[in-house]
Amino acid sequence: MNYSFSLKLAGTVMVGTALLSAPALAIDSLSIMAPAGPGGGWDQTARTIQSTLQSEGLVSNIQVSNVAGAGGTIGLQQFINQSSGDPTATIVGGYVMVGAVIANASPVGLDDITPLARLTGEYVVVVVPADSEIENAQDLAAMLAEDAGGVTWAGGSAGGVDHIAVGRFAQEAGVDPATINYIPYSGGGEALAAILGGQVTAGVSGYSEFSAQIEAGELRVIGITAPEAQDYTDAPTFVEQGYNLDIQNWRMIAGAPDITDEEKAELISVIQEMAGSDAWNDELRNRGWVNTYMDGQAFEDYLANEIESTTAILQELGISQ
Structure with missing residues (x-):
């Protein structure tokens, strides 16, 4: 150059x-x-x-x-x-x-x-497709506790903030983080396609990467890893649902x-x-x-x-x- x-x-x-x-x-x-x-x-x-x-x-x-x-x-x-x-x-x-x-x-x-x-x-959000049976963090935690490997997660790279957020949620749900089935994607577009296509149970990323689909009603936010509610979204925090997650990317x-x-x-x-x-x-x-x-x-x-x-x-x- x-x-x-x-x-x-x-x-x-x-x-x-x-x-x-x-x-x-x-x-x-x-x-x-x-x-x-x-x-x-x-x-x-x-x-x-x-x-x-x-x-x-x-x-x-x-x-x-x-x-x-x-x-x-x-x-x-x-x-x-x-x-x-x-x-x-x-x-x-x-x-x-x-x-x-x-x-x-x-x-x-x-x-x-x-x-x-x-x-x-940016705080991390966990989302599911709008037609998912998972309505809130309690539903997700119960599913994870029943069959941790059966819950698949789409997020960013291994060891990144998305992965850490899933591992910490597993801990909060009483599940060994080593048993989670986390699938890393190199780009937000690829992860989004997997979530919307029903290839995974849930997705995790910064709010901005999912905002258009959230606002269009295609994705449901299960929780956001902020200690308190954020002005830009009405998504419930994990903290208010009983899971101590305060993670910022x-x-x-x-x-x-x-x-x-x-x-x-x-x-x-x-x-x-x-x-x-x-x-x-x-x-x-x-x-x-x-x-x-x-x-x-x-x-x-x-x-x-x-x-x-x-x-x-x-x-x-x-x-x-």
Whole structure:
């Protein structure tokens, strides 16, 4: 990809609670890898970043690419191998990738790239086809307790937030998480087709991936993994149904390995301006995403803690390799 950075006046870039003073650079072009198939949350995130940066006049030339597989770790490895030192290359990811790196024993990890910012958070919903006999969380728990292997779940990659949510629900229902029949899909579109086609018992993902079908009455929400009711949906929480599930999927953007501190600061500056724009926040409200923006050292510390805690969770649930 052709790219160029042109010098402009030095400025002060706010990064979290710290100030980084460095000569600013104008980003003329940007590539964003979504390490999953079209239609899923990472793809939606990448394309929302693309449209917002362009509509706000922050970056004029942006290309989005999709590389699916293994919870984003295939795309992550390709990104690392092909983009090292490239200040215009970025990749989106999130909590799903944290688990996938661990569960798939990936040869590369999130510590091999340059974390820029956490962007959004989204609670997970469990859905069934509208004609399903399952009406609520109690029905689903009873079915799971009777025959855990007979309840099939469609969700994102193994070890990701969807998988963790199912495992935790199993625990809450008194079922061994190791006995759940979880079927991972690389893209939200594939999982949705399996749910609507009756190929699985239930589906689990972020609300935005199912919102159109929920609003059309094609899917019924069994529960949402929020501690309290959310403004964008009237779906019941698992907590109010007696199951202590408080799980939020977060999404981030990162830069390539081996970029300079100056290049990193400029990327963060552009992403920070985007995250504060009306256009971005309107998109978040429409999609049921929460603005959980965090950048700089605060985000790097948060990410390190998430990797550590998720490693422990996956071991407890018996879904890490």
